[in-house]
Amino acid sequence: MSMDFPYIGSLTVYLTAGLILVYYANQVSRAWRKNPTTLPYPPGPRPLPIIGNIRQIPTTFPWLTYREWGRQYGPMIHFRAYNDHLIIVNSAKIADDLFEKRSRIYSDRPDYPMLNLMGWEFNFAFMRYGDNWRQHxxxxxxxxxxxxxPAYHPVQVKKSHDLLRIFLSHPKDFYVHLQTYAAAIIMATVYGYDIAPVGDPFVSLAQDAMHRMGQGTIPAAIPVNMFPWLRHFPGWLPGFGFQQFCADTRLITAKMRDEPYEFAKKQLIEEHDSTSMVAKMIESGKTEVQLQKDVAGLAYGAGADTTFATMASFVLLMATHPEVQKKAQAEIDAVLGSHRLPEFSDKAQLPYVEALCREVLRWMPLVPLSPSRKTTEDDIYEGYFIPKGTSIVPNLWAMCQDEAIYPEPEKFKPERFLTEDGRVTTDPLLNPLAFGHGRRSCVGRHLAEDSVWIAMASLLTVYNFGKAKDASGNEIEIPFQFSDGLIIHSEPFECSITPRSEIAIALIEGTAEKNG
Known part of the structure; x- marks a missing residue:
């Protein structure tokens, strides 16, 4: 016998309506507590109830989407991921105002639980702002x-000469050679270690660890970063396979820190080689071993990939911009003649080459989205309210493509970094943005800049770059395709690399004797 309860439907409606009212009352209360002012948040896409803009946050090539949002909403874009506030900064001026002039508020980082699970908690680039970060x-x-x-200049010169010789014997493998060059400089300066030309175990370890680390820093793509309590669930549950990934990564990361360090320590004891960064740390006796390992491990991780990415962009741009290449070579020839390779002492006399280096960094910023900052207190900027705990993401890609600062930004024009009288500009807005802002700017900037400068100047001195040709003699177009991730670089491509002259070949071959 069935019984009807006609009031049940009405009761359900009332309960549902009541829950909705309670939810929105709670949201309004939370919003008021987070925004006690009557000022608006910066403009941005309209959020959905509860989840905010989570469905709109891009997980591939996000800097491109954020730049398009900037065209619609302005240079500072606000959106939400559940109850978390996020702001994208597309303007170099706003970045300078916040990260330089208000660095006390804008130098913290959000938590990245995934990095800790993967053994990257020592990476001070992602550490919370505080004593531990300062120490590192x-x-x-x-x-x-x-x-x-300058103490590392001899190593950089030697490795650039090694690069010249390997380009001469195996030009088609230039992409791999650039990776080797970048890794060789870092491993030599940090650990005093000369890497193998191919398949070096230390380099393979570091590349694997860095690739995995990059996958753990995207808040929208990694649920654990948004819901830290997920880390407590066992890996055998469906959807929790990241636990095994993290466990494997932790072992790889530990090896990356420990094994090269032990090599440098052994070199210091057995061969009294104290030229490397690690050897100097050990000899000073002023820091703990774990801190030394942390800093050395990060120096490799942060330096090798970025140097390689810059050099790959350089080769691509030289192969596709012969007029720029010829202008740089003319300047080099006028200063050096034809019988020697560049040295660091030549840098001031080669302003166009310096401008070219800067334009490479602008045209393809290595880290298009700089890691998020986290506000440590409420702030007001240009009439907008920015609550404490907001994640602020500098979109370096958009800043480097700003038409107001860089007219025709899609074009490769080193001249934009030169004054009318041919000197390198000192305009602060035209400083390379690739190395970040304020207290979180890249510590290894000067080493990186010197590594790419000596390589670019040396390669331009003795080589011509152009498009490869097919069997019929037709030029093969070079696709402008780039990877996704924390650090981006051009995808492998074909090009022509040939010595400029017989004199150039003699210069290249002479480096073998010079460097012993």
Whole structure:
């Protein structure tokens, strides 16, 4: 016998309506607590109830989407992921105002639980702002500050000469050679270790660890970063396979820190080689071993991939911009003649080459989205309210493509970094943005800049770059395709690399004897 309860439907409606009212009352209350002012948040896409804009947050090539949002909403874009506030900064001026002039508020980082699970908690680039971060940064700055970098010039020159020779014998494999060059400089300066030309175990370890680390820093793509409590669920549950990934990564990351460090320590004891960064740390006896390992491990991770990415862009741009290449070579020839390779002492006399380096960094910023900052207190900027705990993401890609600062930004024009009288500009807005802002700017900037400068100048001195040709003699167009991720680089491509002259070949071959 069935019984009808006609009031049940009405009761359900009332309960549902009541729950909705309670939810929205709670949301309004939370919003008021987070925004006690009557000022608006910066403009942005309209959020959905509860989840906010989570469905709109891009997980591939996000800097491109954020740049398009900027065209619609302005240079500062606000949106929400559930109850978390996020702001994208597309303007170099706003970045300078917030990260330089208000660095006290804008130097913290959000938590990245995934990085901790993967063994990357030592990466001070992602550490919360505080004493531990200061300790790590201070130690790295000691060895990579502007005044310290000239000590590494002999290594950089030697490795650039190695690059010239390998280009001569195996030009088609230039992409791999550039990876080797970038890794060789870092491993030599940090650990005093000369890597194998192919398949070096330390380099393979670091590349694997860095690739995995990059996958753990995207808040929208990694649920654990948004819901830290997920890390407590066992890996055998469906959807929790990241636990095994993290466990494997933790082992790889530990090896990346420990094994090269032990090599450098052994070199110091057995061969008294104290030229490397690690050897100097050990000899000073002022820091704990774990701190030394942390800083050395991060120096490789942060330096090798970015140097390679810059050099790959350089080759691509030289092969597709012969007029720029010829202009740089003319300047080099006028200063050096035809019988020697560039040295760091030539840098001031080669302003066009310096401008070319800067334009490579602008045209393809290595880290298009700089890691998020986190506000440590409420702030008001240009009439907009920015609550405490907001994640602020600098979109370096958009800043480098800003038509107001860089007219015709899609074009490769080194001249934009030169004054009318041919000197390198000192305009602060035209400083390379690739190395970040404020207290979180890249500590290894000076080493990286010198590594790419000596390589670019040396390659331009002795080589011509152009498009490869097919069997019929037709030029093969070079696709402008780039990877996705924390650090981006051009996808492998074909090009022509040939010595400029017989004299150039003699210069290249002479480096073998010069470097012993």
């Amino acid at each position: 940064r201070r130690l790295m700055h000691q060895f990579l500050r502007l005044a310290a970098v």
